[in-house]
Amino acid sequence: MDKKKLVIGVIGADVHAVGNSILQHAFEDAGFEVINLGVMVSQEEYISAAIETAADGILVSSLYGHGELDCRGLRDKCDEAGLKGILLYVGGNIVVGKQPFDEVERRFKAMGFDRVFGPGTAPETTIAALYEDFGIEKPEEE
Amino acid sequence: MKPILLVDFGSTNTKVTAVDVDGYRILGTATAYTTVETDINEGLDNAMKILEKTTGPLEFEERYACSSAAGGLKMVSIGLVPELTAQASREASLGAGAKVWKTYSFQLTKGDLKEIEEYHPDIILLTGGTDGGNTENILYNAQALSTLSYDCPIVIAGNRNAADRCEEILEGRSIYVCENVMPGLGELNVIPAQKQIREIFLKRIVQGKGLSRAADLVSGIIMPTPSAMMEAMELLAEGWEDHPGIGELIAVDLGGATTDVYSVAEGNPVNVGTVMKGLQEPYAKRSVEGDIGMRYSVHGILEAAGDRKLSLLSGIQRKRIPELVDFLGSHTDYIPDNEEMKHMDFALACAAVETAVTRHAGTLEQVYTPTGLTFLQSGKDLRKVKYVVATGGALIHGEKAEEIAKKALYDPQTPNSLRPENAEILIDKKYILAAMGLLSQYYPVAALEIMKKEIADYGHNE
Numbered sequence: 337m338d339k340k341k342l343v344i345g346v347i348g349a350d351v352h353a354v355g356n357s358i359l360q361h362a363f364e365d366a367g368f369e370v371i372n373l374g375v376m377v378s379q380e381e382y383i384s385a386a387i388e389t390a391a392d393g394i395l396v397s398s399l400y401g402h403g404e405l406d407c408r409g410l411r412d413k414c415d416e417a418g419l420k421g422i423l424l425y426v427g428g429n430i431v432v433g434k435q436p437f438d439e440v441e442r443r444f445k446a447m448g449f450d451r452v453f454g455p456g457t458a459p460e461t462t463i464a465a466l467y468e469d470f471g472i473e474k475p476e477e478e
Numbered sequence: 479m480k481p482i483l484l485v486d487f488g489s490t491n492t493k494v495t496a497v498d499v500d501g502y503r504i505l506g507t508a509t510a511y512t513t514v515e516t517d518i519n520e521g522l523d524n525a526m527k528i529l530e531k532t533t534g535p536l537e538f539e540e541r542y543a544c545s546s547a548a549g550g551l552k553m554v555s556i557g558l559v560p561e562l563t564a565q566a567s568r569e570a571s572l573g574a575g576a577k578v579w580k581t582y583s584f585q586l587t588k589g590d591l592k593e594i595e596e597y598h599p600d601i602i603l604l605t606g607g608t609d610g611g612n613t614e615n616i617l618y619n620a621q622a623l624s625t626l627s628y629d630c631p632i633v634i635a636g637n638r639n640a641a642d643r644c645e646e647i648l649e650g651r652s653i654y655v656c657e658n659v660m661p662g663l664g665e666l667n668v669i670p671a672q673k674q675i676r677e678i679f680l681k682r683i684v685q686g687k688g689l690s691r692a693a694d695l696v697s698g699i700i701m702p703t704p705s706a707m708m709e710a711m712e713l714l715a716e717g718w719e720d721h722p723g724i725g726e727l728i729a730v731d732l733g734g735a736t737t738d739v740y741s742v743a744e745g746n747p748v749n750v751g752t753v754m755k756g757l758q759e760p761y762a763k764r765s766v767e768g769d770i771g772m773r774y775s776v777h778g779i780l781e782a783a784g785d786r787k788l789s790l791l792s793g794i795q796r797k798r799i800p801e802l803v804d805f806l807g808s809h810t811d812y813i814p815d816n817e818e819m820k821h822m823d824f825a826l827a828c829a830a831v832e833t834a835v836t837r838h839a840g841t842l843e844q845v846y847t848p849t850g851l852t853f854l855q856s857g858k859d860l861r862k863v864k865y866v867v868a869t870g871g872a873l874i875h876g877e878k879a880e881e882i883a884k885k886a887l888y889d890p891q892t893p894n895s896l897r898p899e900n901a902e903i904l905i906d907k908k909y910i911l912a913a914m915g916l917l918s919q920y921y922p923v924a925a926l927e928i929m930k931k932e933i934a935d936y937g938h939n940e
Contacts, residue, residue, distance in 0.1 A: 338610075349847035351753065369610075371663045376753050376845075376854065384559040385663050389611035400848050 340470050341391040343382055345373030348406035352399040355428070359397065362459035367475065368466070379410050383417045392470065393423035395462070403430030404443070411448025423469055427453030427462065481505060481536045482921070484913035485522060485543035486703055487512055489550070490734070492521040494529050495913035496536055499924040504932060506533040507908050512547050542916045546703035551576040551679055554599040557583050558606035558615045563636065565757050566659040567605040570635070570668035572764045574675040575705030576601070585615060586622040595627060601678055602630055603671060604644070607637030609661045620644040624651070631678045635659045635671040654678065666758050676701060704764060706915030707731060708740055711867065712762050713915070714929045715742040718922040724934050728838070728860060728898060729867035729911070730831055730886055734773040734810060737830050739765050739838035745858025752842070752853040759858050765838040770830045772823065772872040773810040776803050783829035792825035794818060824878055832885040840896045855896070861888060863898040867933065869906035879905050904933045
């Protein structure tokens with residue numbers, strides 16, 4: 337079967353580059369094809385990249401606390417651009433300050449994200465979620 | 479001595495350049511009106527007569543030509559997302575020396591097809607999707623193009639996984655499949671498509687334009703003129719084997735209808751901590767400003783620069799500027815014969831060079847992020863480029879060519895525009911660059927040494 341394709345990047349005016357590179361390697365090791373847009377990615381760039389590469393999911397990172405503003409309307413724009421039903425994840429320090437995670441999760445899900453991951457999430461958690469959402473069987477441990 | 483003749487069939491002028499490839503020198507140059515309507519050889523004969531007045535009779539061993547006559551190489555580019563494959567497709571066509579009339583993105587509509595039909599391009603470049611990416615769009619557009627009423631050559635350079643099906647859809651037409659212009663996201667691969675375009679130009683276009691009669695006289699029209707210019711600039715920058723080039727450069731070709739800008743430079747960020755935005759641009763990049771030219775497109779200069787700027791540059795009163803611009807736009811073969819018009823032409827040339835190079839060069843934007851100041855760069859950073867080559871009739875024949883060409887340089891008033899900071903101005907005084915690009919296909923060392931001698935280093939000793 338063809339590899340599932342993921343568009344990843346750090347949204348908005350955020351320049352945190354390290355975690356994003358770690359995610360790229362983790363996702364590739366887990367059997368995904370990764371299109372890494374780097375840092376300071378706009379909503380439009382995620383969408384253009386996903387159209388051109390026919391990606392299966394967009395995974396948005398945000399670490400500087402302004403994710404809530406940056407992510408608003410991304411699902412609507414995806415729908416508008418013909419990417420209906422594309423898998424949307426968001427993760428990192430996505431809101432300002434310490435807020436109860438279940439509230440944060442609810443707000444981002446209301447924005448149209450399929451999954452929301454809080455600070456300190458290990459890549460394995462996200463990978464397990466991807467396997468589940470794509471209906472891929474978890475590969476055997478070597 | 480081994481004399482070789484190089485001919486450039488331009489839309490208005492046929493230029494001939496005679497060189498001695500053994501002695502690395504120019505024997506002579508001459509210009510006459512292009513006669514594409516009647517017999518293109520007439521103009522060539524006229525130019526030859528003028529040439530021989532200065533050089534005396536010459537026995538040419540080889541003859542090569544380039545052409546931008548009869549509309550040049552007319553192309554239409556098609557891609558998927560405007561700032562991705564559509565842009566890559568456009569860059570590929572421009573770099574191949576084509577006149578890109580329009581670039582389409584997403585699915586072609588019936589209206590688009592009607593437009594294409596009316597424009598009647600010489601070649602269509604069909605792209606869309608990265609390799610393994612979107613196939614739906616390019617297949618849809620292939621289907622749409624299969625309804626064209628004439629057999630327009632179509633170069634297919636999109637998602638490789640869709641190439642076979644595109645071929646099936648367009649079966650029976652002149653189609654050429656080559657590597658994707660964007661194999662991976664943001665990864666530009668324009669050279670294979672450009673080679674293919676050049677080949678089609680050679681095989682098919684030249685015959686179709688009444689240019690083939692010239693083929694008897696010359697060993698063949700081997701490329702479109704802008705493509706010859708590009709070859710010349712790459713050679714001059716990079717050198718050939720153990721003959722060094724002069725390093726990264728930009729070139730401005732100021733014409734009557736368009737202004738072309740070439741850059742042979744990496745254009746990577748100069749400062750650390752700069753984030754790149756948008757599509758990666760080709761190392762050898764050509765841009766064409768269709769609205770910026772000294773005669774046919776003179777109104778575009780006024781629009782881009784404004785009458786205030788033109789007034790400041792020329793010393794002519796603001797309200798008189800539009801009048802003079804109207805005159806120039808309707809008298810396309812006018813050569814300034816009074817002081818006022820000389821000043822006007824000078825101001826227009828300055829504004830044209832500045833506008834065209836600003837559009838070609840990248841930009842740097844300051845962004846204050848919660849984590850501090852960051853720079854965003856789009857396009858190429860040309861600040862460290864060492865040379866600006868100026869060419870084009872309107873520029874080299876003017877009195878203040880160097881002053882005009884300096885408008886291509888970095889301006890502290892517009893610090894966001896990444897134009898060369900400290901470049902030396904080189905003027906193509908004998909108008910030989912396109913000819914050298916042609917020559918470089920067979921005698922690269924001679925072409926390089928002649929350019930170095932004639933353009934880069936006056937009074938250079940052998």
